Amino acid sequence: MNDKPMLILIAGPYRSGTGGDPQAMAANLARLEAAAWPVFAAGHLPVIGEWIALPVLHSAGAGPTDPLADQVLYPTAERLLARCDAVLRLPGESAGADQDVATARRRGLPVYDDVAQIPHRTAPREELRTEPQAELRTAPQETV
16 A cells, blocks of 8 residues: 555535534534544545535635535535545435545545545654653643
């Protein structure tokens, strides 16, 4: 395997099946984000389209249920896929995630259905921490 870390797009439901409910969308985003650590722990760099698209929407004065969202969410994923090395497709119905998978396959990128399928890489020596982790420091307590 190539020792270069892969940039892996984590794709799955975000708005799908939520009916625009902010709590349901937040739960979907949390599920996408839960896959970020295993991707990182395998030696790669995880990315989720919403990490980029949501601030873009916010700066335009819009949100994920605004009509502008379709003009930002899908193109963001498309642009990200031009830079990504692979896709991790999480379970659940999602037209956007299905589109991401189709784009990845068209470009010849690997598509993983489970984090266990992602090849682990050995971190180069310069990535390994050589000094002990600094102790967590807290602010001094004020006395009354």
